[in-house]
Amino acid sequence: MPPTLDMRRAADRAVTRAPWLTSRHSFSFNDYYDPDNTHHGLLLVNNDDVVAPASGFETHPHRDAEIVTWVLSGELGHRDSLGNSGVIGPGLAQRMSAGTGILHSERNESDHAPVHFVQMWIMPDTPGRTPGYQQRDIGDALAGGGLVTVASGSDPDAAITIGNADATLYAARLAPGGSVELPDAPYLHLFIADGRADLEGVGPLDTGDAVRFTGGAGQRVHAEAPAEILVWEMRGRLGG
Secondary structure (H helix, E strand, O other), X not given: OOOEEEEEOHHHOEEEEEOOEEEEEOOOEOOEOOOOOOOEOOEEEEEEEEEOOOOEEEEEEEOOOEEEEEEEEOOEEEEEOOOOEEEEOOOXXXXXXXXXXXXXXXXXXXXXXXXXXXXXXXXXXXXXXXXXXXXXXXXXXXXXXXXXXXEEOOXXXXXXXXXXXXXXXXXXXXXXXXXXXXXXXXXXXXEEEEOEEEEOOOEEEEOOOEEEEEOOOOOEEEEOOOEEEEEEEEOOOOOO
C-alpha cells in the first residue's frame, strides 16, 4: 500500500467550551464522538486546551493511559494521588502513567494569565502498569532548532519515558527559515502547535493544523514564521 496522508485543519476540530475552558479535540473525546475519528496509530487524544486564570480540572481519575502534557504558554500545576506535584511551563516535558489507577488535578497557577497546553494520550502496550509521574526541562535542547526526543518507550535518550515501546514523541521550535525532516514510520502524526510552517509536497500549515501519515513520511517541514511542532512516530496502531 502506498503512503497516504490525511490533512486535518484547525477549524475542523470539535470544540468543548466552558466559562473557564476552551478545548479543541483532534480525536473523539468525551461528548464528541465520531466513529471514524477515534485515533491515529497509537495516538488516542490530542487536545489543545486553554484554561482561564485560577481555574482548571479538579481531581479526577485515569486508568491505563500514558498522558503527555506540553505547555505552550503559561503555567500548569499538577497534583496527584501518588504525592507528586509540580508546575509545568514551556519547554518542560511531563508524563503521567495512569496504570492501575491514579487521581490528579491540573490547574492554572496564574491569577491573571491563561495557560495554553496540548495533552496527548497513548495507550500502554501492557495494561495494569504501576502508576507514575515524570518531568524534565528540555528548553536548552529545543533552542537548537532540531527535533528533540521528548518521550519514548524505546529510545534511552528521550527526556521522559512512556509505557509503549512503539511510540516516540518529538518536538521542535523552528526559527523562520528553519526546517526538520520528519521520521519515516508506519504511522506519524504532525501537529502545528504554534506558528506557521510549510510541509514539503503539501503546502502551508497553520497553528492547530495536523497531518496524519500512514505508511511512511520523510518530508521536510520548513518554518515560514517561528513555529513549534509536535511529531508522534508510531510503529503500531490501536487494535492491531
